[in-house]
Amino acid sequence: MAQxxxxxxxxxxxxxxxxxxxxxxxxxxxxxxxxxxPEAGLIGITANSFSSVSLDPPLVLFSIANTARSLSAFLEAPGFCVNVLRKDQRALSVRFSRQGNNKLGGNKWEGVDYTPGRFGAPILPNTMAAFDCLHHAQYEGGDHRIIVGRVVDMEHNVEGEPLLFFGGRYRALGEEIG
Known part of the structure; x- marks a missing residue:
């Protein structure tokens, strides 16, 4: 380590x-x-850069690459929703990890069911949890932008198992230890 x-x-x-x-x-x-x-329509990205920030007020964050085509739309939208995927929703992760046909990936939404949240952000069905957020703050973070949201509504279902990512591959929970 350098000192x-x-x-x-x-x-x-x-x-x-x-x-x-x-x-x-x-x-x-x-x-x-x-x-x-308002102009770009629905946008969505796959992200594993999600984290809780604060319980009071309820804050969460995610980060998005400065080169992402949807960055400006995310920054201009009034809010966003973080949908935590289940292990059987790998196809959704793959779908939203790719660029779309138009500038902001509009074709990603073809055939995808959702319910609009308080600020219009799509809440995907049957996820482990969904956090409907109002923009709270944003920060420069090297080659990414860190976006913090204040959770204004949420839903969750503890049944089932989450989709995980480790070592460049999708994974599922293993056996419980301890």
Whole structure:
């Protein structure tokens, strides 16, 4: 590890592929983050960069690449919804992880059922949980934008198992330990 007197004085060059591989060793859940933009229409991306931030007020975050075609629409939409996927919803994850035919991936929505949330963001059916959020803050985070939302409504169902991502592959829960 490189050491220095202050974070700004530490200079270490990491191989991006090696760094990504190491990050992939942290198991995450899989979400589809959705929004409704007045001009762009429905947008959605697959993200495993979802995290809770605060219980009071109820805040969550996700991050999106600065190069994502849907970035400006996500930033301009009044809110968004984080849909936590079940292990049998892998196809939804794959669908929303790809770019669409138009600038913002409009064809991703063909045949996808949803219910509009408070700010129009699609709530996908039968997910483990859905967090309907109002934009709270956003931050620059290197090559990504960190978007924080205030949860204004939510639904969840503890039955079933989540879809997981680990080591570059989809996974399911294993046996319980301890």
């Amino acid at each position: 220095g007197s202050a974070a700004g004085s530490v200079k270490q060059v990491l191989d991006p592929l090696r760094f990504r591989g190491a990050l992939g060793l942290f198991a995450t859940g899989v979400t589809v983050v959705t929004a409704s933009h």
